Amino acid sequence: MVRSYLKLLMLEVLLVCFFGSKTLASQDIKCLVCQTMVDEIVKAVELEDPRKTIQVGSFRIQPDGSQKQAQVPYVASETHLHELFDGLCEKFDDYAQATHKETKELALLNLSEQIALLSNYNIVPDPDLNKSLKTACESIIGDFEDDLMMLLHKVSKPDSFKMKINFCRKVTELCKNLKDEEVTIENDHYILESHKEL
Numbered sequence: 546m547v548r549s550y551l552k553l554l555m556l557e558v559l560l561v562c563f564f565g566s567k568t569l570a571s572q573d574i575k576c577l578v579c580q581t582m583v584d585e586i587v588k589a590v591e592l593e594d595p596r597k598t599i600q601v602g603s604f605r606i607q608p609d610g611s612q613k614q615a616q617v618p619y620v621a622s623e624t625h626l627h628e629l630f631d632g633l634c635e636k637f638d639d640y641a642q643a644t645h646k647e648t649k650e651l652a653l654l655n656l657s658e659q660i661a662l663l664s665n666y667n668i669v670p671d672p673d674l675n676k677s678l679k680t681a682c683e684s685i686i687g688d689f690e691d692d693l694m695m696l697l698h699k700v701s702k703p704d705s706f707k708m709k710i711n712f713c714r715k716v717t718e719l720c721k722n723l724k725d726e727e728v729t730i731e732n733d734h735y736i737l738e739s740h741k742e743l
Contacts, residue, residue: 574642576720577653578681579713585636586697587705589629593620621703626694634682642669642678653678685717692716 597619607613619625639657643666644650654662671677686693689712696712697703713720 572719573651574677575681575685576713576723577651578637578678579685579717579719580709581637581640581653582633582682582685583708583712584705585633586626586629586693587703587708590621590625590697590703593625595620599624621697623694623698626697630686630690630693634679634686637675637678637682640678641675642671643667644669685719689717 595618598616599619599622600614601617601622605613639655640653641656643652643654645652646665646667652666654666654668656663693712693716696708696716700707709720710723714723
């Protein structure tokens with residue numbers, strides 16, 4: 546009887562440890578996905594032609610025969626951002642989870658753009674083929690699209706670093722303990738410097 550109880554207790558402790566570590570890793574991944582999403586959006590905004598415009602306003606004809614329409618910059622317009630958000634999570638098909646060979650820090654690498662970094666990282670084997678990255682992105686967009694849109698509308702030129710702090714830490718709270726100095730830029734990708742407290 547005592548032996549059975551001890552076995553059950555040990556099993557419970559192992560399950561708590563196992564699922565606890567999975568939750569920690571999951572939170573770390575979501576934080577990195579959030580940062581990478583912001584990075585991809587800012588990069589796309591920077592690549593867009595600043596001279597491109599879009600017509601906005603009402604197509605209704607006023608009593609005087611005019612229409613209330615205006616030409617506004619396409620970059621970071623609501624239409625532009627919706628188009629970016631629609632294709633954003635597809636980009637995670639190119640990403641893989643990796644750990645730095647020396648520091649063991651977790652990172653997301655774009656395998657089509659960051660081949661040179663592979664010598665410094667070990668790719669984390671994922672039987673799900675990193676589909677969890679895409680799913681995490683879709684979940685974040687689904688829950689926080691309006692907030693992200695509002696943050697992007699507030700600035701004339703989005704800054705990846707500030708957007709990560711504002712969106713990933715303050716709005717989504719996926720990177721609750723992310724401090725300004727913890728976001729390290731290394732060849733256009735972001736590493737979570739301190740994820741032990743997340």
